[in-house]
Amino acid sequence: MDMRRPLNFGRLFDMVYANLSLHYFDDESTRRIFQSVYGLLRRGGMLAFEVKSVNDVDYGKGDEIGDGLFVKNEHVHHFFSGDYIEELLKAFRIVHKEEVQYISEGKLSSFWDVIAVKA
Numbered sequence: 001m002d003m004r005r006p007l008n009f010g011r012l013f014d015m016v017y018a019n020l021s022l023h024y025f026d027d028e029s030t031r032r033i034f035q036s037v038y039g040l041l042r043r044g045g046m047l048a049f050e051v052k053s054v055n056d057v058d059y060g061k062g063d064e065i066g067d068g069l070f071v072k073n074e075h076v077h078h079f080f081s082g083d084y085i086e087e088l089l090k091a092f093r094i095v096h097k098e099e100v101q102y103i104s105e106g107k108l109s110s111f112w113d114v115i116a117v118k119a
């Protein structure tokens with residue numbers, strides 16, 4: 001499914017989980033995706049996701065095409081700051097937001113782990 005198109009399943013969900021799938025889009029598409037996910041959730045529904053942080057070792061690699069947005073090998077890589085996450089989740093209540101680091105493919109990577117609730 002192309003997440004850049006409106007997400008419509010004909011029903012609402014209690015939870016949406018996105019593991020490292022939301023940081024491959026430009027800012028406009030990212031904002032639309034978060035709005036679509038909001039619409040998919042029941043009141044009190046949760047959104048849990050993990051995205052690359054601006055503190056990741058790959059930040060800044062490739063051609064910069066926007067704030068925190070780079071193209072490398074024809075792939076868009078969007079790196080998220082804490083402030084950007086809070087802006088995207090204005091309609092939600094953030095219950096967990098933690099920047100974590102661990103070894104991925106032999107290098108230290110930095111990610112945001114986030115859980116938010118539809119208010």
